[in-house]
Structures are given as C-alpha cells and as structure tokens.
Amino acid sequence: MTSDHQLDLGRRGRLGMVEAIWGEHKSADQLARIISTLHGQGELALATRVNAEKAAATLSQLEGSGSVEVRYDAQAYCLHTAVLPAPDPALGTVTIVSGGSSDLCVAREAQLALQCHRISSELVLDVGVAGLHRLLDRLEQLRGASVLIACAGMEGALPTVLAGLLPQPIIGVPVSVGYGVSAGGQAALSGMLASCAPGLSVVNIDNGYGAAMAALRILNSGLNSGAGVEGP
C-alpha cells in the first residue's frame, strides 16, 4: 500500500545511528505501528516530541500487542524502548550544559538519544551567564568531557562563553524559551551563529537529538579514525 511508513533500516549500518521517529506530526496510531515494526526487527525505538497525552494513547495501543516494553520520559517528551543498552565509558562522555531550568526538555532529549547509542553523559543545569560564577565554579568538571553540548534560550550567550574557555568540540542548541524578540529561539540561534568564539557549531532550535548525533559522529570518529564506523 502506498501510504505506509518506509523505515530507513539501513541507517545503523550506514551511519552508526538509530533512526529516531519524529513524533510531533504523527498520530498515536502511526507511532504504535512504527515502534512495533522496529521492535519486530530487533531495533531500538526512540520517538521524540511526543506530548503526554499522545504518549499515553500510544502506550495503551502497544500494551496488548505483546511487543517489547516501551517507556515514556516526561522530561524529554520521548517514548523509547524501556531497556536501553548500558553506557560504555570507553566511547567517551558528553556533558550537556544548560542556561536555565526551562531548557531541561531539550537537554534530556539529547541525553536519551546518547543513551540509545551507549554514550554516557551528565547534565549541568542552570549555569547561565547572568550569574557567571555558577559557570566558572564548574569549569574543571566541564574540562573532563569529550564533547560539550550547550543548550540556551533567551540571548543564547552560554555556548559563546564556554567556547572561549574550553578547547573541546562544542555544539550549541538554541532553545525556544523566551518572549518578545527571543520567542521561538531565533535570538539564541542568531547569537550562537554570530558568536565571536571560534569553532562553535550549531544545530536547529530545540534539536537535542541532532546535537546528540553530532556528538556521536565526533566520538565515533575518534575511535575509528573516521573511516568505517560500526555503530553502537
């Protein structure tokens, strides 16, 4: 039938990545069907941007199906295979930093996506630049990470300040909190792209999953000399 979802099951082999399901415009029906298909083929499932109501409907549809167990992470707005693989510290660690507690959902989405690929991570929240000492106090801790992901809304200055202080790869994630000129995350996005700090790269607004995948590409490349990644 023409309208079936055609999964990109070769993605793990090609890119070393699980294909995440973008849940925002899908119905509970569609989500349940896709998750079942993935589980039937022995794949992990990760569906992002699923609100609580749609998650409940999806879970109740999946319940009777005898499928592998699925869990809803209400902080990350994600549905995922309940049992995720154990993190392997040898793959490197990612530290996810955020400017305010309103950025939590994006930071958690990134963390969950990393976990699906066995990458261990830690969250360092509420270290916005309006109280610089909170950030400077954590600097030694941040220095230990293989890759930094920095989430920030409002003016989005956190990744700029970090990238001026630390030498690691750093991925900025603009977050759509704010109001007036910062509503929707556009000011944070522009601020990160316009950054005077060298070597900061950026993903789309609220794209925690994308930042995690950019970090994964970096970690994999370090392990494998960049040629022939095998996936987690």
Next chain:
Amino acid sequence: MTSDHQLDLGRRGRLGMVEAIWGEHKSADQLARIISTLHGQGELALATRVNAEKAAATLSQLEGSGSVEVRYDAQAYCLHTAVLPAPDPALGTVTIVSGGSSDLCVAREAQLALQCHRISSELVLDVGVAGLHRLLDRLEQLRGASVLIACAGMEGALPTVLAGLLPQPIIGVPVSVGYGVSAGGQAALSGMLASCAPGLSVVNIDNGYGAAMAALRILNSGLNSGAGVEGP
C-alpha cells in the same frame, strides 16, 4: 521659505541636551548652513555620521565664513565645534566598553557626545567575551563608573555578561559589524534585548549618541533629584 531647517533650539532648556545634527542624509551645504546658524546663536555643534569626504567639503565651505572653528573626528565620523567645554568630574563618569576594535567608531561617537555635555568618560576596548579573562581583569576599573555603555557587534553578549557582574546602570549599543546572521547588527540587538541579565537597557544599532544621551539623563537625574534639570 518653507524648506529651511527649523532648529529645535529649545532642546537645551527643555531636556538639558544639545541638538545633534544627523549628518548621514544631509549635504555638505546643509551641514555648513546648520553649523553656522548654531554658532551664530552661541550653541555647540555636533554632526554625527559624516564621512571623511563630506567632512572635508563642509569644512572648506565653513572656512571663509569667519565662523567659530570646527574640527573633524575621523574615528567618530563627527564634525564638532573645535573647542569643547572642559569635563566636570562632579557630574559623574561614564565608562564605554567595547567587544572588538571594530566597534571603535560607535564608542567614540558616544564619548564625543558626552564631552559636549562636560561629562568625562573613558574607553575600555577589546574586552569581548570570547576571551573572558580580558574582561574580568578590568572589573575593578569598571566598578568605579557611574554609568556603563557597552558596545558590541557579532552576538552582542558583552553587555549581558557585564550586567550580571556589576550593579550600575548599563546601556547596550549593538554595533553593525559582523557578517551572515550578524550583518547589520540585528543579532547583537536581539541578543541584548533578550538578555537573561536583569536591568540592561538598549538603544538602536550603532547609536552611540543615543547611549550618551541616555547616560546624560541618568547623571543629571542623580544630581538634581530628577526634577528640573538645567543642562550642562
């Protein structure tokens, strides 16, 4: 005749401010005529946004006229009455901070406008947030200012970091240096307005004169309890 420039000569009495002449869309002819009129009435003249070529043409027109002497400040792109009043430290001091040396013209415009009103100021340049230590090293010096003016292009994070560290009134001036998303100063402007630091206020892109006048209003209000300012 209807098309004559009608000067707002009451501005000094009403607001305690000299009326600056916005030079960008005026011809050398118009500038020379307005400066002569002001000098004829015993007023200072300050014309902003005058490029070197137009300045030369204006100066050569003014030369034969026997008028008070006029000078061109090539860093500030301003023409002004050559002899400005001596600064009076009792009126307070303003420190003008900038992120990069490309912001110099805006910072200098602010400084010159303050000087026209007898306010002393100092410039602290090249303290952008990508090298945070440069800013932190100057913190004690900045703490002594009555009012801070912070000029920044690119992502414009400097005023945000400052406003999180220091308690004074702070006026952000976005600067139109940059490229891509920061071309024209829009990213810096949005970043300053969206700032997570409390109590930062902002003027138009490149508006060094406006920031100086906002500082002047503050200094005057401190001296006079806010009621009945008499002007410099």
Next chain:
Amino acid sequence: MTSDHQLDLGRRGRLGMVEAIWGEHKSADQLARIISTLHGQGELALATRVNAEKAAATLSQLEGSGSVEVRYDAQAYCLHTAVLPAPDPALGTVTIVSGGSSDLCVAREAQLALQCHRISSELVLDVGVAGLHRLLDRLEQLRGASVLIACAGMEGALPTVLAGLLPQPIIGVPVSVGYGVSAGGQAALSGMLASCAPGLSVVNIDNGYGAAMAALRILNSGLNSGAGVEGP
C-alpha cells in the same frame, strides 16, 4: 541530583537585586519548590508570567507547607511573597506611564518588581498619543518622577513624545498588544529603538520586570555614586 534548579542567591549581594523567577515555562511543581527554597533562606519570592490556573495550582501546593504566605496578583500575572517591604520614598520614585488600558499587566509587573525593592511608584494609564491632551494634562505630575517607564503597544510612540518633553531617564517597554503589523509588539519595539527623541533606552517586549530593574540600577547609582551598591 543533576536537574535541580540552582538559584543565583548571590544576586542581591552582587547587583542589589532579588532574582525573579520566570514562570512561563515552569510547572506549578517547580514554582512551589523554588518559592519554598527562597523563603527557607529568608529571601523574597517574585514569579512573573504565571497565569491564573498555574497560580492556583502553585498556591494550593504551597498551602500545606507551612511556608511564608504567598499572594497572586492577577493584574500583573505574578506570584509574590504576601508581605512586601514598605516603600522608602528616599530611594526615589518611578512613574509608569502607559498608552492604553491593555498595557496594564506589563505596567503592574514593573510596579510589583519595584515594590520588592522598596521603590515607590505610581501608574499613569491611558495617555496614548492619539489623544495628546490627555498626556499634556499630566506633564507637571510626570515632571516629579526620578525615572519614567513608558509602556506602549501599537506604534509605540508614547515614549518618543515623552522623551521629547521631559529630561529624566526614560525606559521604553514595547507591549505585545496589537494586530496585523503590530502583533507581538515588534512595531512598538522598532518604533522605540528608531525614536528621533534623544536618550530613550528600551527593554524587551513586555519586559516590565526588566524595566523596573533598569530603573533600580539608576536609582541606586544616584544614591551611592555608582560604586558599591548595597541593595534595598
């Protein structure tokens, strides 16, 4: 645990300001927990942008906790410690002017934020420039303020007209009322930034709290010669 809210409790010492809680993207749970923490440390609490429903939920969570009493200001959309410190007229007064009665919530947010810092203020509403006489009739009253905060939506011309008439520091707050080109407050913001009146500075759209903090910085600087503010 990583995801706890990390309060910036040093802000009062550093900047002389209470840290306001931005309520828009926080849950009633998060709000109740933060307010309790602040009260436990003897701090005032002020949470902005809390709608009536979330306020009720937060209040009912706080009720049983034996905490200091909290009140909801439905005009300002703010939750705050019920008993605020008495205003001290020696600190100066702020007059908050608005163009239309739809701007009331922003004006009230500013007033409440000032009250948390013992600053007395008065509201002058409905003096929009379409009926200029209403504004001109109040001019003598406005002349008495230490600082003016001018809130306006639509075309946002009120602060421009005021800044041409009065010499005090004046902070413009664009308000997100309007439709078509003025929807979201962008036209008012641009109008204030582009103002032909000298020395008007601006904060983000709807940022009543930010305007209050900018006014507080000015008032504190007048009292303390700008060096070493101690907080209210």
Next chain:
Amino acid sequence: MTSDHQLDLGRRGRLGMVEAIWGEHKSADQLARIISTLHGQGELALATRVNAEKAAATLSQLEGSGSVEVRYDAQAYCLHTAVLPAPDPALGTVTIVSGGSSDLCVAREAQLALQCHRISSELVLDVGVAGLHRLLDRLEQLRGASVLIACAGMEGALPTVLAGLLPQPIIGVPVSVGYGVSAGGQAALSGMLASCAPGLSVVNIDNGYGAAMAALRILNSGLNSGAGVEGP
C-alpha cells in the same frame, strides 16, 4: 517591435491622472524616448527617482530633439515638463508635513506630482515629534488644508500625532531615512500602519507620488460627488 514601452495614455481619461514614469530602473535613453512620445501627444511628462547624472544625460539627449522643454528638480529627483499648469485653488489645497529635513525629497516629489494636476500645496518641514511645540505651533495653519500628507522616517510617529489632533484626510508616507532598525523605512511604515490614531492611511515607503495621487482622488471626489471624474 516587441520591447517598446507601451504607454497607458488612457489613464488621464479613466482616472484623471497623468501617468508618471518610474525612472529608477530606466536608462537615459529610455527616459528620453518616453518623454518625447508623451510630449508628442500633448501630455505632461513627470519622471520620478532620476538621479542627477541620469537627468543630465537625459536632458542632453532631449536637447537637440526640438521637443517641449524639460526641467530637472534636484530636490525631488524628478524630470518634468518645464512649464506646468497653474494651480487652481478651487480644487483644494494639500499641506505636506515632514518630520526632518532629510525627508525633503519625498515631500518635494509629492508636491511636484500635485502641481502636474493643478493642485496647490505647501510644505511644512522639520516639525518632528521630538520637539512637539514646533508642531503644535503650526496647528492652526494645518487646520486649513483639504488633505494632509505626512512624511516621516525614523519611528514615523508624526502622522499618528497629527491624526489625533486634526480631522482631515491624512496620508502617511514612511521615508527611508534612518539606520539600524529604521534603515529602509520599515520601522516608520510599521509604526504608521499600527497607529493608534483612527483613519490614518498609508502608502509605500518613499512614495511621494502615490500620496499625491491618493490626495488627488480625494480632492476630485469632493468636487464631483465621486462619480465621473474628468481629470485636471
């Protein structure tokens, strides 16, 4: 040949208007040919947005042609038939008000376009709202006009203030002077459209000719009860 300019010579009969030639994207060659054609048919010629250099080239091409004489108005950036019809006060008068002397070229374009249709007009310049008294002093003079055209750049508040004070038809013309957020006239345009004053209508940025034609439609409708305008 296909690429000839096809003049809309019926416009005078249909709309009571001369067809103006928009000179900005036309060469001196094209302008000279169109002006000759119009003169050959006994029509007036008015070409707008012609810079001084292109005007000179056009005039020198026309010189040898034995055509009716053409004049360049350097303030209005317009070429026009040298001898324009005498104004007829019975048709009503238009007063063209502007906020700053940088708006002069737009105001003059409007005036010239009115003159081509025998409408008398006067210019009232430099009555910007930052010095409100300059405007209030001219109020009685403005009260006598049949239609008001108000040109303003920057924040564009002038037409709003006027429309709150006077009952006549008023047409706002945003002007592309300004910098930062007002560069290009967009802030002035938004401000006029968002105006809180009732019944202000607006034309495109810098469209002095369009404002004149809107005024002409109004004047003609008053004379002829709106049905069957015959043209000047």
Next chain:
Amino acid sequence: MTSDHQLDLGRRGRLGMVEAIWGEHKSADQLARIISTLHGQGELALATRVNAEKAAATLSQLEGSGSVEVRYDAQAYCLHTAVLPAPDPALGTVTIVSGGSSDLCVAREAQLALQCHRISSELVLDVGVAGLHRLLDRLEQLRGASVLIACAGMEGALPTVLAGLLPQPIIGVPVSVGYGVSAGGQAALSGMLASCAPGLSVVNIDNGYGAAMAALRILNSGLNSGAGVEGP
C-alpha cells in the same frame, strides 16, 4: 484609582469620530464598564474584535444594569449600541468590496463603524481577481460610490485592479486569511503597498474600523471644505 480606563471623550469634537473600544485584550468586565460609562454620557458604543463568548459574558453583565440596549453583531465580531443613527445619504456612500467570503468579518466591521457615523454603505463580496468577470460585471455599480474600501487576503490584488479602473479614493484593507506565505495577511499588505496602481492607500491588516474612519475623514472633508468638521 490609577488603573481606570480614561476615555477620550473629546474625540468626537476634535475629529468628528466616535472612539471605538478595541475589545481583543479587554475582559468582559472591562467592556461592560466602558460601555456603561459611554452610555451614561450619551455616547454611542462600538467595541470591535469581541468573540462570541466574551460578547455573551459582556451582555449578561450589562443586562441588569438598566443601561441603553446593546447588540452583538456576530459577523463583524462587534458589540454596539442597539439603536444606531439612521444613515444620511447626503453624507456620501461607501462601497466595501471584498475578494472572498472569508473577508466578510472585516468588511462588516467597516460597515458597522460607518453606520455609527450615519454613513450608508453597501457590500460587494466575492469579486476576487481570479474570476475577473465577476468584478468587471459590477464596475458600473462601483462607479457610483463616493469612496471605495477594498478588502482582500491571499495576494491582495483586488485593490490594485480596482485602482487601475476607477478614479475614486480607494482604501485597501489586507485581510489575515490565507496560509503559507499569505498567513497573517502580510503578503496582501505588501502587495497593496507595492501596488503599481496610483493613489491606493492602505490600513493595517484586518483594520476594517480604520478603513471606515479614513473614509469618514474623506467624506467629511468633501462636505466641509476640510476646515472645521463638526462630526455626524
């Protein structure tokens, strides 16, 4: 008390216009109170942008108050004094043209606002330019109007085509129907401002009331030679 609505009751005397109440951001409480005040002073009341639910709440509050009767016009989204003054054809007529039936609410708002000022009007709907013959068939009827108001969403070409065919004053009203690039009415607004037809003037998106007031200014000016309008 400071937060009372301060009505601009002098508007009728000054401008010959009733002050309309912009209902979008006001509560039923506020609306009921303002309407009562107006009726108490013998004024008409017209509140625009009131949805059905808020209208019902306002009406039920007004019911017991013994005030003059109020009516809700569900097509125009307006509350108004039930008995409006009889139209006086001697004042001229306005024809309101619209491109699609989705523009009806804006057209009706304009019609109601005219009726409050005793101006008779007629609606000509569904004459969009995609079926040009529908418009051409009505041309003779449109030729009889004193003033034309043309409402259009999508690409907003209707006023342009009309202004090329008819000589009357014509006011374009962009309407916020459409999707994609025309969502919110911005494409229609730009199209009308950019129009190649001479003398079309424009009001804000969805501003039916504003277009009516612009028409009223025109009609009044025709009657009174533009000086000293007395109001309907």
Next chain:
Amino acid sequence: MTSDHQLDLGRRGRLGMVEAIWGEHKSADQLARIISTLHGQGELALATRVNAEKAAATLSQLEGSGSVEVRYDAQAYCLHTAVLPAPDPALGTVTIVSGGSSDLCVAREAQLALQCHRISSELVLDVGVAGLHRLLDRLEQLRGASVLIACAGMEGALPTVLAGLLPQPIIGVPVSVGYGVSAGGQAALSGMLASCAPGLSVVNIDNGYGAAMAALRILNSGLNSGAGVEGP
C-alpha cells in the same frame, strides 16, 4: 588540480538541458575558461548575469583564443555562443509577458535560454494590471501560446490575473524592481505564491533562466509522453 570547475556535461543527456553558467560571482577569467571548455566539447555556452564590463573583459580574453564566436546580449545580461540553433515551431511556443519595461532583462534572459533549446518565443511587454485594458486587448494573442511565462515586479499581480483568464501552464517570475516593501522582489514573490488563481507555479526572483527550463520540461513532456526526453 582540485579547484577546477567540474562541468556537468551529462546534463543534456539526463535532462535535455544545456548547463547555463551563473556569471554573477565568477571572474572574466573563469568565464572565459569555462566557455572555451564548453566550445571545445561542441556544447553551446550561455552565461547569465554578466554585466557589461565583465562581458567586455571576457570577450577580449576569448578573442585571441580561436574559439567559436561569442556574443553579449546587453538586454539579457548574458554571454552566449554567437550562432544559436534555429527555433523549431513544432516544439511549441512560449509567450513571455511582463508588467513593466523594467522587467525586460529577466524576460530577455528567459527568451535567450529558450532559444538555446530551439524553442521559439515572443515577448509581450508593459501589460501591467494597473491598465487592465492593455492586457485584455492581448488576450487572444496569449491564448495561442503553449506555455506562458509572466514576469512582474512591484505587487506581482499580473500572473494572478492571467491565470484566472487562461488555461495554459503559467510560470510566474517575480522581478526585483520596486522600492520600499517591493524592493528586491519579495512582495512580488509572496503575491505570486499566495495567488488566489489556481495552478500558477513560481520560480525564484529574477530567475528568467529557471522559468525557461520549467517551460522546456513542459514542452518536452508533451512531445515525449514524459518518458525519455532526448533534448533539443
């Protein structure tokens, strides 16, 4: 060497199209080298967006090279192989319509690109919708075309009106003439995309070449039942 231009010489086989050279960001050196390479392989050369000065430099570089002759079309701003293939009427005809004579360069670019593929075309200029009769008078002529290309700047209403009157495929090309809101062609682009006329499709602003290629795809598909186009 790595930085050589890598021509897509398979394009003719794959798509039935000559690869045009986009000349705007290329130097005369680069243009001369690419044109020589194409001629050396027996291909036509067409370079778009080449200004007169760069064209002269390119031609003088090519002169001594013994290459096939090249010609500059100053109306289309294009360099092209001097001898183009003869048009074949059996392939269908394209009529290129434009609203104003300022659109000529875009219309000519389209015509030249069609000629390179042996498609005959005609230009119908100056039939803008402000003088609707000019368009209606040509309707029968337009009815004969296989495909219509409609170029328009300003508000861009011409393709909308055409698409409501005629059944053929019609491709709108927004043109970057205009000022204020129509500067750069954005208003015309939005107007065409938002069009209320069904089945109008659009290409990028000023993209005459793209419109020609879209027309070519249509003509080829008619001849070959859409499968296996062989190129002109």
Next chain:
Amino acid sequence: MTSDHQLDLGRRGRLGMVEAIWGEHKSADQLARIISTLHGQGELALATRVNAEKAAATLSQLEGSGSVEVRYDAQAYCLHTAVLPAPDPALGTVTIVSGGSSDLCVAREAQLALQCHRISSELVLDVGVAGLHRLLDRLEQLRGASVLIACAGMEGALPTVLAGLLPQPIIGVPVSVGYGVSAGGQAALSGMLASCAPGLSVVNIDNGYGAAMAALRILNSGLNSGAGVEGP
C-alpha cells in the same frame, strides 16, 4: 442579499478546472450551503482544509437535504462529492513524491484534486534525501510519470535532487512540518526556490491543490496544443 457566496461557475469552461472551496475560514453552515449549490448545478464539490470536527458538522447538515452524497477524506482533510469520475489514463499520470510520512495530508490533497479532474496518480512516500538509496531505488518508477509533484518539509531538498535526475515537469510543494527554522515551511519554500536544479517550479506552502492544478494545466496543454482546453 449582499453577503452570499458568489460561485465562479464559469471556471470549468474558462480554465478546465473545478472551483475548490477553501474550507479553513468557512463555517460548517457556509460549507454545507456551497456544496448544495454546486450539487444543484451538477458540479463536483471539493472543499479543502476541513478538520474532522467541521467535516462532521457539515455532513450532518447535508444529510437531511436529499443532496448528492458527500464523503470526508480524513487523510486529505477534504470533503468531496462521494462519487468521483473514473480516472482516464490517456490524460497522463502524475506521481506525487514525499519526503516523510508527515507530508501525507498535502500529498493526498493533491491526489484528490487530480481525481476530481479524472487524472490518475500514485503516491511514493518516505523517500527523503537523508536516506538517498530509498529515492534512487524508485527512480525507474518515477521516470514513467508525465508530471512529478514533490512534497517536502524540513530543508525541502527532495525536489532539488529529483530535478537533477529526471527531465519531467516537476512542481515542488513545501510542507509546514518541522520546528525551529523550518517551522511553518518557510525553510523548505526558500530551499525549493533557491534550488540549483534547473526548471523546478514551486507553489505555496501546503498547497497540494495548487500543485495538482499546475499539473492539470500541463497535462491539458500536452493534449490540446495549449489552445482551447475543454475541461475533464
């Protein structure tokens, strides 16, 4: 009565197209009345952008009316005459390609609109460019289509890749799925217009109906040599 919907019933004769009803801003009442009118005149009815709730209300109003049967297509968000004419393969086929399963509603709207005109079509879903092999695997199938319609949200690269591989007419439809910079479909729209692939033309965001009508114009022109289309 003035406010009746005035159907463009001549559209089929003039353009060979059924007039679709744009359902988004119409009430169930209006929809039911228009559908009845069309059925009464022997016309097909197709109403686009009707959500499930409004569809149910419309259907229940139509039920008792004895009208021709109407059906709701929940995937396409369309109401339509239940019995559509049988597809005629001789008219050509359209293949509708989409990048993700979230684009389904737009693709289905296009398919339904084609079906109303007897055009057969097929859907090829989920062939986004992030997994290029999925697209390359279907290339031979796509080569058989007369016209291609390519729907894509996010970055909208699908039509660009297709247009570089296949010679047919190809119409891009940007889809409003996505978040951050791609929210609302603007990034996809810009990407398609800016495409480096030659001859791709584009319709408004989400305009499946418009793409279908553009395809219909192409198919009809192939059959009839572009002159005198008779409709399906």
Next chain:
Amino acid sequence: MTSDHQLDLGRRGRLGMVEAIWGEHKSADQLARIISTLHGQGELALATRVNAEKAAATLSQLEGSGSVEVRYDAQAYCLHTAVLPAPDPALGTVTIVSGGSSDLCVAREAQLALQCHRISSELVLDVGVAGLHRLLDRLEQLRGASVLIACAGMEGALPTVLAGLLPQPIIGVPVSVGYGVSAGGQAALSGMLASCAPGLSVVNIDNGYGAAMAALRILNSGLNSGAGVEGP
C-alpha cells in the same frame, strides 16, 4: 592609550588555536600594526576577509618594517605569515567539499586556517546535488576523511545529502552566493539547520575559519581524549 587593539595572546594556550584577525572592518593601518605585533611575539598571523586593495596597502606598509614575510591569498581573501608550519597527517585530515565554484573563497579560507594549525586538507569542488553522480563518484574518497566540511550556497542541500551517506563529523557552511531568496546565504543556512539528516552541525554564513576551528576541536579531542589540548 585606550584605543589599542588588545590581542588575546592566551588563546593558543587556552584553546589550542591561533587568534585570527577579522579584517573586514579594519584599516590597512590597523592590520599592519596587529600583524607586526603578532610576529614580534613569535605568533602566526592570519587575517581573513581582506580584499585585494586593502591587502596591497597592508603589504606595502609591512614591507619596510623588517618583519617576518607576509603573503596574500587572493582566493581566500586572507593575509597570512608567508611560511606556514608543515601539515602533520597524524593529526587527521579534513576534506572540504563545495557545491559550486563560487564557493571557492570560503573553502579556501577554511583550508588556510587548518594549515595554520598543521592540519592537512583537500578540496573537492563542484559536486553540487543538481548533478548527483558527481558527488556519488567521489564517495569513496570522502569516506577517508576524519572530518568533512561542506560549503554550499543556493538551497544548501549538499551537506544534507552527504550527512545521509557518510558517518563522519560534518560541518555545514552556508555560502552567500545566490540571488532572490538565496541572496546573502539565508536560504542555505535555514536549509542546513532544518536538515532531515542526523548530526549535521552548522556555522555562520561564509564562516570558513569557524568551520576549520570546529574541525580542529574535533581532531584535537580525538588525539587527547578531550582533556588538556596542547595546541598544534
């Protein structure tokens, strides 16, 4: 003196990076002085965005100064210390891919910045997605790189296609070539941020230097386990 350029000489120690000089808004005087200072301290100098004329002026100022030799790279628009350190393949390689030959200057800026840090790189130009085979033919070569930098203007689809095919870290650089909606690089930027391919990260428009520094951070992190980078 206050206006001296304050170099961030600690950057190499802190971040392992040479501080590049952004040449766009600096005069030849300023550039010569900064380059001399850097050379005096034994540092490399790299000045980006220097046009040919300013480069010549800078070089002639430096000539007599006895400083280390400086060279101008006209493809990269960069001035740099003539003798750069030899590349060290053990640090990894970067492949810089570009869509069209107009992107060359950005690609070369990246390459030069890498060379300053001893990173070897290669350029793969003209592999735009409109001729997909050109890209697919180079896939094996690209698979060998440690990090990919992909430069593209127009619709910017190249990095998306690459990121769907290859597992390495990939940094997208939007390029400001294009016209209409792609002018200035905004369409390419949005396209890359909105990409449906996972893990693509992006830098500012034309920011070749920034992409190089992001690549350097990645290469350094692979060598040093992310903690304690020592610089090249």
